[in-house]
Amino acid sequence: MATPIGASPTYVGNPSLQNVDGADKITGRARYVGDMTVPGMLVGKVLRSAVPHARIVELDVTPALAVAGVRAAITHRDFVDNGPFGWPVRDAFVLAYRKVRYVGDPIAAVAADTAEAAQAGIEAIRVTYELLPVISDMAAALDPGAPQIPEVSPTGKGNLCATHLLRNGDPDSLLAGGQVILEATYSLPHQEHAYLETEGALAIPEPGGGVTVYANCQSPHIARDTAALVLGLEPSLVRVIQPFVGGAFGGKDDIVYQTTAQVAKLALLAGRPVRLVLSRPESMAASYKRESMKSRITLAADSDGTLRAAKVAITVDSGAYASMSPMTAWRATMHAAGAYRYQAVHVDTQVLYTNNGYSGAFRGFGNTPASAAAELAIDELAERLGRDPLEFRLQNCLRSGDCTMTGVRTPGGAGLAACLEWVRDRSDWATKRAAYDEQRAVGAGVDSRRSRRGIGVACYFHGSGLGGEGVDFATARLAVDADYGITLTAGLTDFGQGSRTVFSLLAAETLGVRMDRIRVLRPDTQTALDSGPTVASRASIVGGNAVRVTAQKIGHVLTLAAADLLGCAPERILRSGEAYIGPAEDPISFEAVVDHARTMGLQLSADGRWQVRPIEWDFERGTGEPYFAYVFGAQVAEVEVSAVTGRTRVLKIWAAHDAGTILYPKGALGQMYGGIAQGLGYALMEDFRFEAGMPQALDFDRYRIPRAMDIPDIEGTYIQMLPVGTGQPPVGTGQPGGPYGAKNLAEPVMIATAPAIANAFAQATGRRVRSMPLPLWNG
Amino acid sequence: MPLVFTLNGDEIRLDDIPDGMLLVDVLRDHLGLTGTKRGCETGTCGMCSVLVDGVLTRSCRTKAIDVAGRLVTTIEGIHGPDGALSDLQAAFLEHGAVQCGYCTPAMVLAAEALLRRHSDPTREQIRSAINGILCRCTGYMQIVDAIEATAAVRAGRNRRTGQNRTAGRRSDREQER
Ligand code: FES
Ligand code: FES
Numbered sequence: 001m002a003t004p005i006g007a008s009p010t011y012v013g014n015p016s017l018q019n020v021d022g023a024d025k026i027t028g029r030a031r032y033v034g035d036m037t038v039p040g041m042l043v044g045k046v047l048r049s050a051v052p053h054a055r056i057v058e059l060d061v062t063p064a065l066a067v068a069g070v071r072a073a074i075t076h077r078d079f080v081d082n083g084p085f086g087w088p089v090r091d092a093f094v095l096a097y098r099k100v101r102y103v104g105d106p107i108a109a110v111a112a113d114t115a116e117a118a119q120a121g122i123e124a125i126r127v128t129y130e131l132l133p134v135i136s137d138m139a140a141a142l143d144p145g146a147p148q149i150p151e152v153s154p155t156g157k158g159n160l161c162a163t164h165l166l167r168n169g170d171p172d173s174l175l176a177g178g179q180v181i182l183e184a185t186y187s188l189p190h191q192e193h194a195y196l197e198t199e200g201a202l203a204i205p206e207p208g209g210g211v212t213v214y215a216n217c218q219s220p221h222i223a224r225d226t227a228a229l230v231l232g233l234e235p236s237l238v239r240v241i242q243p244f245v246g247g248a249f250g251g252k253d254d255i256v257y258q259t260t261a262q263v264a265k266l267a268l269l270a271g272r273p274v275r276l277v278l279s280r281p282e283s284m285a286a287s288y289k290r291e292s293m294k295s296r297i298t299l300a301a302d303s304d305g306t307l308r309a310a311k312v313a314i315t316v317d318s319g320a321y322a323s324m325s326p327m328t329a330w331r332a333t334m335h336a337a338g339a340y341r342y343q344a345v346h347v348d349t350q351v352l353y354t355n356n357g358y359s360g361a362f363r364g365f366g367n368t369p370a371s372a373a374a375e376l377a378i379d380e381l382a383e384r385l386g387r388d389p390l391e392f393r394l395q396n397c398l399r400s401g402d403c404t405m406t407g408v409r410t411p412g413g414a415g416l417a418a419c420l421e422w423v424r425d426r427s428d429w430a431t432k433r434a435a436y437d438e439q440r441a442v443g444a445g446v447d448s449r450r451s452r453r454g455i456g457v458a459c460y461f462h463g464s465g466l467g468g469e470g471v472d473f474a475t476a477r478l479a480v481d482a483d484y485g486i487t488l489t490a491g492l493t494d495f496g497q498g499s500r501t502v503f504s505l506l507a508a509e510t511l512g513v514r515m516d517r518i519r520v521l522r523p524d525t526q527t528a529l530d531s532g533p534t535v536a537s538r539a540s541i542v543g544g545n546a547v548r549v550t551a552q553k554i555g556h557v558l559t560l561a562a563a564d565l566l567g568c569a570p571e572r573i574l575r576s577g578e579a580y581i582g583p584a585e586d587p588i589s590f591e592a593v594v595d596h597a598r599t600m601g602l603q604l605s606a607d608g609r610w611q612v613r614p615i616e617w618d619f620e621r622g623t624g625e626p627y628f629a630y631v632f633g634a635q636v637a638e639v640e641v642s643a644v645t646g647r648t649r650v651l652k653i654w655a656a657h658d659a660g661t662i663l664y665p666k667g668a669l670g671q672m673y674g675g676i677a678q679g680l681g682y683a684l685m686e687d688f689r690f691e692a693g694m695p696q697a698l699d700f701d702r703y704r705i706p707r708a709m710d711i712p713d714i715e716g717t718y719i720q721m722l723p724v725g726t727g728q729p730p731v732g733t734g735q736p737g738g739p740y741g742a743k744n745l746a747e748p749v750m751i752a753t754a755p756a757i758a759n760a761f762a763q764a765t766g767r768r769v770r771s772m773p774l775p776l777w778n779g
Numbered sequence: 780m781p782l783v784f785t786l787n788g789d790e791i792r793l794d795d796i797p798d799g800m801l802l803v804d805v806l807r808d809h810l811g812l813t814g815t816k817r818g819c820e821t822g823t824c825g826m827c828s829v830l831v832d833g834v835l836t837r838s839c840r841t842k843a844i845d846v847a848g849r850l851v852t853t854i855e856g857i858h859g860p861d862g863a864l865s866d867l868q869a870a871f872l873e874h875g876a877v878q879c880g881y882c883t884p885a886m887v888l889a890a891e892a893l894l895r896r897h898s899d900p901t902r903e904q905i906r907s908a909i910n911g912i913l914c915r916c917t918g919y920m921q922i923v924d925a926i927e928a929t930a931a932v933r934a935g936r937n938r939r940t941g942q943n944r945t946a947g948r949r950s951d952r953e954q955e956r
Contacts, residue, residue, distance in 0.1 A: 022872040025880025026864065028814020028854035032881065035813035194915050196818045196826055196881045246816075246881030247915050280819040498878065666875030666921070673918030674878065700823040700913065708906040708919040 011505035011515055015665045020501045020520065021244070030244045033200040033216050034277045041202070042071055042111040044266050044276030045118035047125050048286055049100035049107055052136070052355035052693025053149070054129035056098060056107070063124040064110050069117030072269040073110045073125070079230040079265065085257060087222075089161065089322035091150050092254065094230050094261040100129070101149055101320035102357050103695055104285030106258065111266040111274045134355045134693040135159065138294065138315050141352040149320060149353040159353040161318045162326035164333040165622035168407035169344025171309035175300045179308060182381040183298045187771040188369035190317070190688035191290035191681075193362055194705045197246020199287060200277035201259045203267035210237035211264045216245045217256035224525040227261040231268070235525075238264065242523040249678070250361035250747075254323050255287045281698040289688050291325055291359035291366070292317045295336060295373035299381050307396045310337035310405065314349040314370065319358030325351050328359070328366030331463065334626045335367045337405045338374035339416055339461035340396045345405040347622075355693040363678060363747045367462055368754075372682075372772065375458035375755035380768055389759065390429055390457045390636075394420050398461060398632070408625045410461075415658030416632035418719045420459060422656040426715060427636040429455065436763055450643040453651070456759025459634035462748035463627030464541065472612035472628075474546040477528070478507060478554055479605035484591050486513065486554075489521045489528045490543055498667035503547045505664060510551035511558070512575045513590055542610060544663070550608030557604065561597035562588065633657035635676070635752035639760040646776030648761055650680055655716040657749055662718050672716045672749045679753025681706045687773050784846045786810070787856025796843050803827045803838035806853060814854035814884045818913070825912030828885040829853050835892040835911070854884035857891060867891060867929045874925035878916035885912045890926045898934050902927060 011017060024030040061073035076082040076097040083094035096107045110121035135141050141159040148158050201215040217223045220240040228235040259276060267274040298311040314332055318325035333349045382392035397420060398404060400413035432455045439452060477489040490503050500520045508515040521527060563570040566582030573580055579587035597604055617624035638651045653676055662668045685704045689696040697703035754772055762768050765777050782796045806812045818826030820839045827839040830852040859865045867890055877883050886909060893900060893908035905926045
C-alpha cells in the first residue's frame with residue numbers, strides 16, 4: 001500500500017535495528033587511535049607532575065633532545081602566549097606554565113623513535129619545583145591564608161571559581177512554620193570515567209604547514225580551535241578527525257584537546273607523524289573526574305506529607321582547573337532539591353579550586369551528585385514522617401503542569417508518576433518493603449541469619465540539552481552520491497552511545513529510503529560544520545533534529561523531481577517503500593527520481609541547522625527558565641547486605657524512564673543498562689580519593705569498576721508516549737520539538753541508581769548513609 | 780629468538796623475537812592485528828584477551844615465546860563458515876551488546892571459550908566467564924543475553940544432529956530461570 005512520505009515510520013522505534021558500526025566493531029576491524037600507524041611515526045610521551053602544587057623554578061628540555069632517538073621536545077614556551085585554553089574559564093595550559101596544580105599536570109612532552117627513547121627523553125628533562133602548600137579540602141580553599149591556585153581568580157575571590165544561585169519564593173518563612181524539618185549534609189565522591197580506551201591522538205604534519213590530527217575527543221571542532229589558537233595557525237590548517245572512540249561519558253573533552261595540541265606541536269617540530277596514547281595510570285591521574293560535591297539540604301513538609309520548601313547549599317570541588325565545573329555546578333543548582341513540587345526553594349552554590357586533580361563533565365553533568373543527595377534526603381524525610389518512601393514520592397512528584405523547583409511550569413508534561421508506579425508494581429514493592437521491615441525488626445535475615453535485605457527507590461528529573469549553559473544548536477549535511485548512496489555528515493559525534501545509528505535511521509526515515517543507503521562520515525573538521533560540544537545527551541535530540549530538517553530539504557527536492565517526471569502536482573506523489581507513485585499508479589524507483597532530479601539541474605545536497613528554542617536564565621538573580629524540556633525516571637533497587645563481609649550486593653534493579661518516543665530501542669536499553677552499571681559503581685565501589693592531593697588509586701585493581709558479576713539482571717522500560725490516534729491518553733510524555741517526539745536518555749538514566757541502592761541499604765541495616773560509596777556494614 | 784606458532788589457523792614464523800616481548804605487542808605491533816586491544820597492560824581489564832589452545836589468556840601478561848607451538852586465536856580468527864559473522868558475533872549485534880566496541884573482541888573470545896567447553900551455561904556462569912573483561916558501556920546485560928541466546932541456538936542445532944545434550948536438560952534450565 002502506498003504511504004505518503006513520513007506517514008508510517010519504518011525505522012523509528014524498530015526493535016530489530018542494529019548499530020550501524022556493529023560489523024566493524026564485532027570483527028575487530030574498527031580502528032581506534034592506538035590502532036593507527038603511519039610510516040615514520042614517532043612515539044609521543046608527556047612528563048607529568050608528581051606533586052600536587054608547586055612553582056616551577058627551572059624547566060629545561062635540552063637534555064632530552066640530546067638523548068638518542070628523541071626528535072622533538074616541547075614546553076609551554078612552544079605555544080602562543082604559553083598555550084592557554086579552557087572554556088568557560090581559560091585557566092588551563094597545554095603544558096604547565098609557571099606552576100603545576102595537580103598530580104598529573106602535564107609539564108613537557110617529547111617525540112622519539114621508540115617508546116624507550118621517549119621514556120629516556122622524559123627522564124632527561126630537568127625540572128625543579130618550589131613546593132607550595134596543598135589544598136586538599138574544600139573547607140580550606142577559602143581560608144584567608146590559603147595559597148591561590150589559579151594565576152588569576154575568575155571571581156576575584158581567591159580560590160572561589162564560580163557561584164550560582166536559584167531563587168524561588170521565600171523558603172525561610174515556610175521553614176519556620178513548625179512542620180517536619182530535615183537538615184543534613186551529603187557528600188558525593190569523585191568518580192573516574194574509566195572508559196576502556198585511554199586518551200590519545202595521532203598527528204600528521206601536512207605540506208603547507210598544516211597538521212591533521214586523529215583524536216578520540218568528543219568534539220573535534222573544539223579540539224581544532226583550541227589547537228589552532230595555541231599553535232598560531234589558521235583553523236583551516238588544523239584538521240581534526242575523530243576515529244572510533246572507546247567510550248567517553250563526558251570524559252574526553254579538555255584532556256584530549258590538550259593532548260591534541262601537544263601532539264600537533266610535536267609533529268610540526270619533528271616534521272614527522274607522532275602518536276601519543278596515555279597509559280592507564282597516566283590517564284587516571286591526568287584526566288578530569290566527576291566533581292566531588294557536598295550538598296547541605298534543608299527540607300520542610302506538612303505533617304500530612306506535603307513538601308513545602310527546600311534550601312540547599314552546594315560546594316563543588318573543581319580541583320586544579322575549572323574545566324566544565326562552573327557548568328556542572330549550574331546544572332546541580334537547577335536540580336538540587338529533586339523532582340518535586342515546592343512552594344519555595346533557594347539554592348546557593350560555590351565552586352572551589354583545590355589541588356585534587358580536576359573535575360569536569362561526566363554523565364549526568366552535576367545532576368548525578370545533586371540528585372543523589374536530594375534523593376537520600378527525601379527518603380530520610382519520608383521516614384521521619386512515617387511514610388512509605390515510594391508513596392511519599394508519588395504524593396509530591398512533579399506531574400504535568402506542575403512547576404519545577406525553579407518555579408517554572410514543566411514544559412511538555414511529566415511522566416514521573418507513571419515511572420514510579422511501574423517500578424513499584426514490577427518490583428512487588430509493598431510486599432518486599434513490609435517483609436524487610438519485619439526482618440529488620442526481629443533481627444533475622446532472609447537468606448541466612450547473617451544477611452539482610454532491603455528495597456529502596458529514587459527518582460529524578462533532568463533538564464534537556466545545554467539549557468542556560470550555552471547556545472544549543474547542531475548542523476548536518478546530506479548529499480546524494482553518484483551511486484545513489486547518501487552521505488551524512490553530522491557535527492555531533494558518537495563515542496559508543498549510538499548517535500550514528502540514530503542519525504542514519506532519522507535520515508532514512510525522513511527520506512523514505514533504505515537505511516543502508518546512508519553512510520555516516522566520521523566527524524572531521526574539514527567536512528562537518530561546527531555543532532558545539534557533544535555533551536548533555538543532546539546528540540539524539542539536537543543533532544537528530546538537524547539531520548531531520550536537512551533530510552526534509554532533500555526529500556522536498558526529490559518529490560519535485562518525481563512530480564515532474566510523473567507529470568502531476570507534488571502533493572499527489574505517494575510513496576511505497578522507496579518508490580514514488582503518481583496518479584497513474586506506476587511506481588518509479590528512487591534511482592530514477594534521482595537521475596531525473598539531476599537532469600533538471602536540482603541540487604541533491606543540503607545543509608541544515610536546528611536550534612533549541614532560546615530560554616532565559618538570569619544568573620545574577622537566580623530566576624528564569626533553565627531548560628526547554630525535562631525528562632523523568634524512577635528506579636527501585638533490592639539489596640542484600642552481608643554481616644560477614646559487610647558488603648552490599650544488588651539483587652535486582654527495576655528502572656523506568658519517561659523517554660518520549662524511543663528512536664533506537666536496542667541502543668536505548670543499552671544506554672539504560674550501562675548508565676545503571678555506572679550508578680551501581682558510584683554507590684558501591686567507585687571512590688576516586690585524594691590524600692593531601694595525591695590520588696589514591698591509579699589502576700583497576702584499586703579503582704574498581706563493576707564487573708559482570710557485580711551487576712544483577714535489570715528490568716528496565718521506557719515509558720513511551722502512545723502513538724497519536726490510538727485514542728488512549730499518553731502515559732509518558734513527548735519532548736516538544738524532539739525528532740518524532742524523542743527525549744534524551746543517555747545521561748539521566750544513571751542518576752537514580754546510586755540513591756536507590758543507598759536507600760535500600762538503609763532499610764536493610766537501619767542505618768542512614770550520607771556519603772557514597774556505601775560503607776561496609778558492621779552490624 | 781625465533782618463534783613459531785599457529786595464529787588463526789595459519790603458521791606464523793618470526794625470526795627474532797626479544798626474550799621478554801609480550802604476546803600483545805607481537806600481535807599488534809609486529810603482525811598488525813589490532814583487534815586485540817590494550818586497556819591497562821597490568822592484567823586487570825581483560826581487553827587484550829586472546830585464546831591460547833582454546834583458553835582465554837591475557838596477552839599483556841603472556842610472553843610471546845610462551846605460545847611457541849600453540850594455537851592462538853584472536854578476534855581476526857573468529858568468523859562463520861562462509862567468512863561472514865559467526866553466530867555468536869551476529870547475536871552480539873542482534874542483542875545490542877556492542878556500544879563503543881572496545882571490549883567487544885575480548886568479550887567475543889571469552890564467550891567463545893565458554894561455549895566451547897560448556898554448551899548449556901546459566902546466566903551466572905556466563906557472567907563468571909566474562910568477569911575478567913571490563914565493559915564500561917553496556918552494563919553487561921545484552922552481552923549476557925547474546926551469549927545465552929547463542930548457547931541455546933547451538934544446543935538446538937546439536938540436538939538435531941544428535942550430538943550433545945538431551946531435551947530434558949534444556950527444560951531443567953528453563954525451570955531454573
Ligand atoms: S591490557 Fe588490560 S588485561 Fe591486558
Ligand atoms: S562496549 Fe564500550 S567498553 Fe564495552
